[in-house]
Amino acid sequence: MRLPLARPHSRLFLVGDRSADWSIADDVRRLAETARRLGIRLGPSRLGPHVDGQAVFYASQFVLLADGERWPRSRLGVAYLHGRPGTPGFPEFDRCFETLRRRHEELDRVQVSHAAMHELVLETGIDPAKVRRIPIGVDTAEFAPGPRTRAALGVPEQAFAVGSLLKDGVGWGDGLEPKAIKGPDVLLRALELLKPRVPELLVLLTGPARGFVKAGLERLGIPYRHLAVKRDDLPRVYRALDVCLVASRQEGGPKAVLESMASGVPLVTTRVGQAAELVRNGENGFVVDVEDAEGLAGWVERIHGGIDLGPLREAARRTAEANSYEALTPRWHELLEGFVALP
16 A cells, blocks of 8 residues: 555554553554654554555564564554463564564564564574664553552552563463463462462462452452453552562563663562563562572562662662653664654
């Protein structure tokens, strides 16, 4: 499809996935805001897969690289944020990597969010100049320390609230089948260890497809709340937490890393994705090796015990501010320059 009267590569089309209100949809919205700050003209997202002669950026490699072979005849960019080939149970990771290996000359830009994925993408033989490392940012105005929100969310004040704020089930239904790369089994092991150590433990869940974790918590007798909130409501959820817990095996972000840091909530995470580069253990958060349920539980227990978190919260906020969407705008300018017309 040709746009009438549109100069070549004068408009940027951002393509998301099928999720109406979760992570990739949020990425598209944030990148659109960044593009507008840079004075870039945007085209309708729905036309992205069909438009010719423009600039089309896919916010997920699984849309461009794993689904089908027909690509728009435009300059093409893609976010390749996670998915190691050879991961059991995830053949789409292999398909994406193989497609990138075969067709990288047809791509103009690839965004990666951390060093491990940067190295993986370069293994395809792609021109390194096409690959730019830009973290998944955070809105530090929305995610910020503020008054407690427990009463509004129905969370008892006396509870020690541990938050798990990601999607860790397969698909968009109940999520009874676990998504192994998100570590829901590791999460449950850590919480099981915490149960006798933290009598007032309460787990707060958000996100779709959390059925596996909910069933596990019920089996273990650990109280929880699954808050039916949209992404716009997440800042209120963070202000109800005592700690944010991430137990993943692979990640592009996760977004919870910078969101919790920005919100003043201590983060306990496995060494995955951006966390491996952004979290300095004991300084701005707490990080353990992948699969280390005991390590995760140990740091949460220490936080519950009352360690001084003031300096950690200040350092975490500085990390978040250095990786805000506004702070990352110059890096997006570098990626988009020569890809789409800039003023």
